[in-house]
Amino acid sequence: xxxxxxxxxxxxxxxxxxxxxxxxxxxxxxxxxxxxxxxxxxxxxxxxxxxxxxxxxxxxxxxxxxxxxxxxxxxxxxxxxxxxxxxxxxxxxxxxxxxxxxxxxxxxxxxxxxxxxxxxxxxxxxxxxxxxxxxxxxxxxxxxxxxxxxxxxxxxxxxxxxxxxxxxxxxxxxxxxxxxxxxxxxxxxxxxxxxxxxxxxxxxxxxxxxxxxxxxxxxxxxxxxxxxxxxxxxxxxxxxxxxxxxxxxxxxxxxxxxxxxxxxxxxxxxxxxxxxxxxxxxxxxxxxxxxxxxxxxxxxxxxxxxxxxxxxxxxxxxxxxxxxxxxxxxxxxxxxxxxxxxxxxxxxxxxxxxxxxxxxxxxxxxxxxxxxxxxxxxxxxxxxxxxxxxxxxxxxxxxxxxxxxxxxxxxxxxxxxxxxxxxxxx
Numbered sequence: 001x002x003x004x005x006x007x008x009x010x011x012x013x014x015x016x017x018x019x020x021x022x023x024x025x026x027x028x029x030x031x032x033x034x035x036x037x038x039x040x041x042x043x044x045x046x047x048x049x050x051x052x053x054x055x056x057x058x059x060x061x062x063x064x065x066x067x068x069x070x071x072x073x074x075x076x077x078x079x080x081x082x083x084x085x086x087x088x089x090x091x092x093x094x095x096x097x098x099x100x101x102x103x104x105x106x107x108x109x110x111x112x113x114x115x116x117x118x119x120x121x122x123x124x125x126x127x128x129x130x131x132x133x134x135x136x137x138x139x140x141x142x143x144x145x146x147x148x149x150x151x152x153x154x155x156x157x158x159x160x161x162x163x164x165x166x167x168x169x170x171x172x173x174x175x176x177x178x179x180x181x182x183x184x185x186x187x188x189x190x191x192x193x194x195x196x197x198x199x200x201x202x203x204x205x206x207x208x209x210x211x212x213x214x215x216x217x218x219x220x221x222x223x224x225x226x227x228x229x230x231x232x233x234x235x236x237x238x239x240x241x242x243x244x245x246x247x248x249x250x251x252x253x254x255x256x257x258x259x260x261x262x263x264x265x266x267x268x269x270x271x272x273x274x275x276x277x278x279x280x281x282x283x284x285x286x287x288x289x290x291x292x293x294x295x296x297x298x299x300x301x302x303x304x305x306x307x308x309x310x311x312x313x314x315x316x317x318x319x320x321x322x323x324x325x326x327x328x329x330x331x332x333x334x335x336x337x338x339x340x341x342x343x344x345x346x347x348x349x350x351x352x353x354x355x356x357x358x359x360x361x362x363x364x365x366x367x368x369x370x371x372x373x374x375x376x377x378x379x380x381x382x383x384x385x386x387x388x389x390x391x392x393x394x395x396x397x398x399x400x401x402x403x404x405x406x407x408x409x410x411x412x413x414x415x416x417x418x419x420x421x422x423x424x425x426x
Contacts, residue, residue: 119355
């Protein structure tokens with residue numbers, strides 16, 4: 001079948017994550033109100049500001065319109081609908097069929113994140129293979145597929161290839177936030193440190209409306225933690241991350257706490273409890289894990305224990321076999337029982353892929369295990385666990401602190417509350 005090209009500037013900017021897409025999408029919808037794809041993409045872009053019922057209604061209307069157009073439009077909108085409902089496994093399986101029928105479809109590439117969000121290692125590998133095939137099909141002139149393949153290579157632990165693809169994509173289209181994000185993942189593996197921070201800040205200064213502004217700042221905070229610039233990591237988290245950024249905030253603070261450092265502003269336990277109890281609070285493994293990390297940052301041991309019991313009773317294997325022991329281990333670390341945390345985490349090994357997300361997100365579980373091993377006097381085992389990181393990266397300050405021997409007394413107490421930064425109050 002013929003390959004598919006980007007149909008509009010609106011989709012180009014949406015694929016780039018440039019932040020310039022909303023006015024263009026609205027113009028597209030106004031100019032073609034009978035078309036389903038532009039309506040669905042606008043709902044996709046505005047989803048964070050829509051209630052669940054409103055989102056479902058908009059997507060249902062877009063799907064009916066798309067069905068009246070053609071098969072590709074209907075397939076695209078159906079995939080977007082599944083992804084927005086966090087039906088990641090169904091969305092990933094649908095995308096495999098979609099690309100078989102409509103190879104090279106760069107609009108459908110917007111949904112590629114569902115493969116890793118599925119928490120299914122087989123689907124994750126299938127998604128990576130799909131991106132490789134689409135890049136070969138579309139060729140190096142496609143900056144979008146070059147950007148997405150760069151992300152795949154970073155996730156596969158091939159950072160040098162990821163860097164080359166990212167630079168190629170940015171050479172074709174400097175506003176490609178997808179390429180910048182992929183480079184941030186590669187920089188994390190390479191230990192680019194202050195160079196990575198400068199690169200991210202430079203791109204964000206040129207693209208202040210970028211969709212991933214807060215997420216890329218989170219990557220910069222991780223680089224600051226890695227090189228031991230803990231005040232800068234706290235500053236960035238407090239000034240850029242919002243109250244709603246519970247996962248990124250928790251992932252920053254737990255790393256700081258594991259290294260014996262004061263955290264940035266913490267999420268309120270009541271807010272985290274509300275998120276867990278809300279519809280979709282346990283819709284996927286990564287979201288649940290991030291909320292567990294937020295509870296751990298406040299040493300909410302009882303909440304963690306209750307969450308572990310809930311996960312153990314879940315019908316989904318990933319919750320029972322991965323989420324539950326990880327959450328129990330977090331509770332043990334908070335309670336000053338690192339030996340029990342080690343016993344829970346060591347058997348998981350490669351099974352951590354069941355948490356979903358990407359390696360930089362799951363790596364924090366390995367960090368927790370390393371810290372627990374060090375606190376139980378098994379420093380050599382902890383060093384062996386981190387050997388790949390210690391030999392591949394060019395800086396080791398954070399890992400050095402994870403491996404440092406100190407008494408097993410749980411995590412440091414949170415720092416006293418200070419005035420709420422304006423960004424956090426939004």
